[in-house]
Amino acid sequence: MLKSVFALAPKLSLYVAGAGILAMVSLMFAEIVSTKLFNYSLPYVIEYSEYLVPIIVFWGAAYTLAEKGHVRADILIHHFPENVRRWILLAGYILGLIFLIVVFWQLLQVALRSIEMKRYSFYPTPSPIGPPQLFACIGLGLFIFQLLVEIARMGLEIAGHRNPGPRR
Numbered sequence: 001m002l003k004s005v006f007a008l009a010p011k012l013s014l015y016v017a018g019a020g021i022l023a024m025v026s027l028m029f030a031e032i033v034s035t036k037l038f039n040y041s042l043p044y045v046i047e048y049s050e051y052l053v054p055i056i057v058f059w060g061a062a063y064t065l066a067e068k069g070h071v072r073a074d075i076l077i078h079h080f081p082e083n084v085r086r087w088i089l090l091a092g093y094i095l096g097l098i099f100l101i102v103v104f105w106q107l108l109q110v111a112l113r114s115i116e117m118k119r120y121s122f123y124p125t126p127s128p129i130g131p132p133q134l135f136a137c138i139g140l141g142l143f144i145f146q147l148l149v150e151i152a153r154m155g156l157e158i159a160g161h162r163n164p165g166p167r168r
Contacts, residue, residue, distance in 0.1 A: 009146050010066035016139065017060030024052045043124040051132035058139030062146035083158070090154045097147050104144060107137045 031045040064070055077085050113119075115130030 006149050009142055009149070010063040013059050013062035013066075013139070013142055013146070017056050017063065020052045020056040020059065024049050024056070027052075044127070047121055047123040047125065047127060051129075054136040055132065055139055058136050058143055061139070061143040065143065065146050065150060086154060086158050090151065090158065093147060093151050093154065097144065097151065100140065100144050100147065104137065104140050107133065107140060111137050 027042075027045045027049055031042050034040050034042050061070075072089075077088055080088065111130055111133035114128075114133055119129050120126040121129050
């Protein structure tokens with residue numbers, strides 16, 4: 001049961017980020033067709049595409065982390081023994097977690113304040129900015145959850161309670 005909950009986060013992340021990419025591509029395609037065929041630009045395309053970027057990034061980050069797809073700068077780390085490398089990576093994940101919690105808290109405050117104050121964008125189609133900010137915040141929360149799962153997994157590996165399995 002617990003494994004299925006942990007496996008749900010990356011899948012949900014993948015589907016939401018994929019839907020965001022599909023929405024952005026559809027918006028851009030509609031803009032190109034509208035501009036080239038009808039000489040009319042859709043005024044909301046750039047605005048909504050800008051809203052989708054952090055949603056795609058934050059929601060997609062949890063899946064990428066679960067699949068070990070993030071880029072690692074390992075210029076020096078490969079000189080250390082495997083056990084020391086695991087500790088260094090774990091420390092990096094913990095520092096990243098602290099940073100992301102601070103970013104999450106700040107983004108949540110901005111989103112809630114935008115909703116409370118009924119803030120709208122300054123684009124030709126004034127749209128409420130709180131909901132997309134809050135949705136991006138939820139994606140960042142999912143990324144933090146997946147980072148906690150990875151930290152726990154790495155901690156168990158270091159403690160010797162779990163085989164690390166094949167490296168990707």
